[in-house]
Every structure is written in structure tokens, then in C-alpha cells.
């Protein structure tokens with residue numbers, strides 16, 4: 521389990537979920553390293569409170585090695601921007617980038633790797649409509665390959681498969697399923713960021729794959745729901761939730 525005063529990497533910190541993660545982790549005692557491919561965005565990430573920013577393209581394994589250097593935890597929030605590659609495939613950061621990062625993390629003896637995947641991937645296929653699966657088929661396969669590589673890597677890991685992501689305010693009520701065919705629906709990125717942030721500090725989350733939606737966003741009847749004692753306090757989330765009520 522990760523402990524105090526460590527350095528964490530947010531790969532994809534410039535993305536919508538990555539920024540939410542940055543805002544959760546920034547006030548903690550962790551040293552937060554953020555990544556983007558763009559020098560212009562690097563300045564914005566500094567302004568948002570990243571302690572360190574690395575400009576990196578994770579299609580390049582050397583960039584992954586440079587980004588992970590000295591890190592204890594890796595949060596991987598990489599994703600492919602909207603476009604035909606979700607159907608047609610080719611080189612996808614969801615596969616190549618995530619695997620380059622996991623490989624670099626093995627070399628750096630990273631303690632915990634948190635991967636953002638999606639409901640619809642692998643055993644969670646039933647949680648996504650057929651139309652969605654067809655439209656995202658290449659990405660879903662790429663994410664399946666990244667999940668498999670991470671499980672085989674020997675790293676401590678937590679894989680999160682969220683439902684459809686929204687930019688709504690956090691609800692603080694996340695329904696967690698396990699085993700693939702469990703929950704479906706939607707979830708605010710801010711709720712995803714909170715459980716992602718807590719995972720490396722939560723021993724019960726180690727080496728597990730969770731499907732997650734918000735209680736408000738639940739579609740259908742959930743099965744295989746699990747209770748996970750997230751260490752929210754370690755990342756300051758409990759306090760924030762109380763303030764919001």
C-alpha cells in the first residue's frame with residue numbers, strides 16, 4: 521500500500537477525468553506529477569496545481585519511462601479523442617500507451633497502478649448496449665488488452681470500468697460491482713476521480729477490477745455489488761463530501 525509523502529503520476533492529467541484527479545490529489549501531501557503531450561497545456565496543469573509536469577507521448581516507450589521515473593503510484597487516465605479510430609482501430613493509446621506505461625512502471629518498481637478502463641470491456645460487455653459496443657469496438661479491444669497486460673505485469677493494480685462519463689458534480693455515492701456483469705449506467709468523472717485517488721491507499725482494492733456507476737446513474741438492476749472500504753480520508757475526500765452536504 522502506498523504511504524505518506526510519495527510521488528504519484530497522473531497520465532492524461534489534461535483530460536476531463538485527469539483534471540478531476542488532479543483537483544482531488546493536489547491538496548494532499550503527495551507530490552503530483554501530471555502529463556500532457558502539449559507544452560501549452562503543461563502551463564495550464566502547473567496553474568491547476570501539479571507539482572511537476574512532464575510533456576510525454578505514451579506511444580513512445582522512452583517517454584513512458586521518463587514520466588514514471590521516481591513514482592510510487594501511476595494513475596492512467598489516457599483515452600482516445602472522439603473519431604473513427606474507436607471503430608477502425610490502428611494504434612490506440614488505450615492499448616499501446618497504457619501498456620508502455622505499465623512496462624515502465626514495472627521497471628521503476630511502482631507500488632500501485634490504477635487503470636481507467638470502461639464498462640463494455642471484456643467480461644463487462646453486457647453493461648454496454650450493442651450499438652455502443654459496435655461504435656467503440658476497437659477501443660474496447662484495446663482496453664481489454666491493456667487490462668490483461670496489467671494483470672499479468674506483476675504490479676499491484678486496480679482497474680476501474682466506469683459507465684458513461686458525465687461532467688456533473690460529484691454525488692459521493694458510487695455503486696461498485698465486480699465480476700463483469702454487475703452494474704451499468706453513468707457516473708460523473710468527479711466521482712470516478714475520487715475512487716481512483718483512494719485505490720492505492722485501500723488494501724482491499726488491490727489486484728481487483730471494478731465496474732462503477734453513481735447511484736443516480738444506475739440503469740437496470742445491479743448484481744454482484746461489493747462494498748469497498750475506500751480510504752477516502754487519506755486523499756481528503758471525506759472532508760469535501762461533508763462540506764458539500
Ligand SMILES: NC(=O)c1ccc[n+]([C@@H]2O[C@H](COP(=O)([O-])OP(=O)(O)OC[C@H]3O[C@@H](n4cnc5c(N)ncnc54)[C@H](OP(=O)(O)O)[C@@H]3O)[C@@H](O)[C@H]2O)c1
Nearest residue numbers: 532534535536537556557577578598599613638683684685
Ligand atoms: N466518455 C465516456 O463516456 C467513457 C466511459 C467509460 C470510460 N471512458 C474512458 O475514460 C478515460 C478518460 O476519459 P476522458 O473523457 O476523461 O478523457 P479525455 O478528456 O479524452 O482525455 C484523454 C487524455 O489522454 C491523453 N492522451 C491521449 N493520447 C495520448 C498519447 N498518445 N500520449 C499521452 N497522452 C495522451 C490526453 O492528453 P493530451 O491531449 O493533453 O496530450 C488527455 O489527457 C478514457 O480512457 C475513456 O476511454 C470514457
